[in-house]
Amino acid sequence: MKYRTIGIFAHIDSGKTTLTERILFEAGKISAVGSIEDGNTESDSLQEEIDRGISIRTTFHSLPWKTTFGEFQIQLVDTPGHIDFRNQVTDLLPAMETAIVVLEAGTVVQSQARLVIEELTKASVPMVFFINKLDRFGDEYLDTLVSLEEILGGAPVALFQKNESGKLEFYFHHPSAFPKTVKEELISWSDDLMISSWNDPSGQTDFSMIGLHTGPKAGKLYPVYGGSAKTGEGVRELLDLVLWTEPKAIENTSSQTIPxxxxxxxxxxxxxxxxxxxxxxxxxxxxxxxxxxxxxxxxxxxxxxxxxxxxxxxxxxxxxxxxxxxxxxxxxxxxxxxxxxxxxxxxxxxxxxxxxxxxxxxxxxxxxxERSQSPFSVVIEPEESSEKEFWLCRLEELVWEDPGYTLQNKEDTGQMVLLGRGELHLEIGVRRVMERTEKKLSFSSINIAKLEHLKKMSHKVALEHRAFEDQKSSGALIAVLEDTADFSKQIAFEVSLPEEVKNSIETSFLEACLHGFYGEEVVGLKFRVLSYEKPKGDLQTTLTLLKVAILAGVKELFPSNTYLVGPLTEVEVMVDADHLGVVLSDLSRRNAKVVSILEAVAGKSHLKANAPAQNLLGFSGALRNMTKGIGISWERTAFTYEFHAVLKE
Missing domain, CATH: 2.40.30 (Elongation Factor Tu (Ef-tu); domain 3)
Incomplete structure (x- = not known):
């Protein structure tokens, strides 16, 4: 038996789960096609998935499939489309043999699909594209192909067309119905195939089929089929095409590792x-x-x-x-x-x-x-302290299933902190933990990380602290405090000092940075020690006084010299033109900067904006209310020096 691991990837609401349902039905694994609206799909079994109509967990399905060139056991992997669950997608890539990337007709390639394509390309996973919802949008897929070409850096090859009766026909099953130019596109990526084709004027060998077989794995051919997951048009043909293409070879990296x-x-x-x-x-x-x-x-x-x-x-x-x-x-x-x-x-x-x-x-x-600590968190506390172990077990199970979460157990306060990849990720995590129990749990609103960054400056300081009526001194420390173009905290010694003195200076400096003028951790600064005159006397007393001198001296510089920063969120919205005004008004109220507004097809507008993450909490829910559930949003939040929001200056 030939096994083939095939992943289905897409932007949210492009039809991934519907396609999975249709494939399971066509393979005879289910007797009827479930729907997201009815909450009876094979992929979405969690209550949160059913309630929200989105995929939260990766699901695996095994199904037999017969073709004219062999029998296969397909291991179908349906992945979440929301950015908050992206780690589940990237975790699969080392074992992914072929990818079906679902695109939505009637619009350009959307953001999460773009990210997925980039990840699949980086992981050398062969891709076959399926333009979905042609039952609704008909021939409106030119924008999809144009934007796909821009992402890939090469032209995708559309291998479907309408016949005289208006039905779709597909190249793999009816190659003779397609123009000669399509055959040429399927071999033009390979010089060897082109030469072999020229040397075979009689056409005894169909080199276009060879090109279609090997091109996707080589990363030089991007076949595109179209159809409708809802009606099933093109789905059987899609599976045949995917199985015809050569899979990625997954090899064991070393004979001395567990395979x-x-x-x-x-x-x-x-x-x-x-x-x-x-x-x-x-x-x-x-x-x-x-x-x-x-x-x-x-x-x-x-x-x-x-x-x-x-x-x-x-x-x-x-x-x-x-x-x-x-x-x-x-x-x-x-x-x-x-x-x-x-x-x-x-x-x-x-x-x-x-x-x-x-x-x-x-x-x-x-x-x-790789999974840097998320800026989103909630503080969790059981209503009964005796129930803490129960809730810890539940939270640990959540983290086990989705490593995108991080759990911190605060022994000193009795609280637990759950970090997640975004607002939706945390909301779903808390709801999953609280399912099927009468025990009560208190949790905070979502906290978003903030930092203080040193403004552009280079300030020379002389630090000294005296005690016991000036009889004891820390010694005079001369240093320069200056900004850095990152989120680091650096210390440099331009003078030779004993190790215990250096350690004391470093730990005191880092402690001073824990809380700045706004009460947040201070980053983006460098402390250059130019000289230090160590006084005579007891070393421990000297180091204690030196710590006081550094804490007081460094903290004294923070007021008016730091600015508050936080994560920045990019948001993309696909909305009916009728609702564009109210969406723009809401974004303006949240101090969002509109980057672009593009007209899409079918009377929709594609809007891009960015804003501090804290300002966009609750935006997805508000969008659903404003647009009566029609608007679709995609958000990406990051908190790096290159990608952050200034909150207070």
């Missing part, structure tokens, strides 16, 4: 926590156990082979289950998704290979740098 990629994490009421795993090669359970044994004992140089009982640790941490039957399996086929039960000795981090706990530090460090 298992983690795609996602879940919790099952029967057997607890588990991960969805992609094996990068065929392997027996005893081989994995043998490799594990050598990694644990440090004997990684031994040739991989069958293990003996004496080689094995006392406990085998690997327990694999079949996704369909949930029965234990002992042989893994390359590319066939399996479930791996969680074990204390394993690190199951989505987007990475399975590793052992003692080797997890660098991996977690690298992941934390």
């Amino acid at each position: 298992l990629l983690v795609l996602s994490r879940r919790t099952n009421p029967e057997f607890g926590r588990y991960a969805v795993i992609y094996p990068t090669r065929e392997i027996l359970l005893e081989e994995i156990h043998s490799l594990w044994s050598r990694l644990v004992t440090g004997d990684s140089g031994k040739e991989l082979g069958r293990s003996t009982e004496n080689d094995l640790p006392e406990e085998n941490p690997f327990h694999f289950l079949d996704p369909e039957s949930e029965e234990t399996i002992t042989t893994l086929e390359k590319g066939k998704l399996v479930l791996l039960k969680n074990h204390p000795g394993l690190v199951l981090l989505p987007g990475y290979q399975v590793s052992q706990t003692r080797d997890s530090f660098s991996e977690e460090d690298s992941s934390s740098s």
